[in-house]
Amino acid sequence: MYKIRVILDNDNDEDVFKDFEVSKNINLTKFHEYIKKEFNLQGSEMASFYSVDENWDTLIEYSLVPFDDNSVSMEKLSLHEILNNNESSILYVYDFMNMWTFFIELLSETSKNKNESHFSLIFSKGDIPKIPPKKKFTHDDKDIFSNDFNIL
Numbered sequence: 001m002y003k004i005r006v007i008l009d010n011d012n013d014e015d016v017f018k019d020f021e022v023s024k025n026i027n028l029t030k031f032h033e034y035i036k037k038e039f040n041l042q043g044s045e046m047a048s049f050y051s052v053d054e055n056w057d058t059l060i061e062y063s064l065v066p067f068d069d070n071s072v073s074m075e076k077l078s079l080h081e082i083l084n085n086n087e088s089s090i091l092y093v094y095d096f097m098n099m100w101t102f103f104i105e106l107l108s109e110t111s112k113n114k115n116e117s118h119f120s121l122i123f124s125k126g127d128i129p130k131i132p133p134k135k136k137f138t139h140d141d142k143d144i145f146s147n148d149f150n151i152l
Helices: 028-038
Strands: 002-008 017-022 047-052 058-063 071-073 089-094 100-109 119-125
Touching: 017 028, 028 047, 028 089, 028 119
Parallel strands: 058 071
Antiparallel strands: 002 017, 002 100, 017 119, 047 058, 047 089, 089 100
C-alpha cells in the first residue's frame, strides 16, 4: 500500500491537496478515475501521467490513449511501475485545454495487504476552484522567430 499526496498546481494562496491510501498495484487508468472523482473533475477529457526529474520536468508520458511511440498506455501499467522508492514523484494532467495539473508524491509505503483496487481518501485540504488555475507559460530568451537557416 502507498500513502500518496495529490497537490493541485494552483495560482492562488489556498493549498489544495488530498492524501490517499492506495494499492500500489492499481492500474493507472483506475488511479486516474479515482483522482477525477475525488477532485470532482467532470467529463471524459484526455489525461496523462508523466514521470519527472528532480525539477518536475516531464520525461515519459503515460496516456489514456497513446498517440505516438513516445507515450505509453495507462492501461498497461500499475502505479508501482512509475511511482516507487526510486521515483517518488509524478505529474498528472487532466483536460489539456484547461490544464488541470497535479503534483503526485509518494509519502510512504506500508506493508498492509489490501485488494488490488483499494483506494481511500485519508486527508483533504482546500477546495478545488470552479475554473482551472491559469498557467503562466514562458519561453527562454531566444527569438522564436529567428531564421536559423539564413533564408531571406
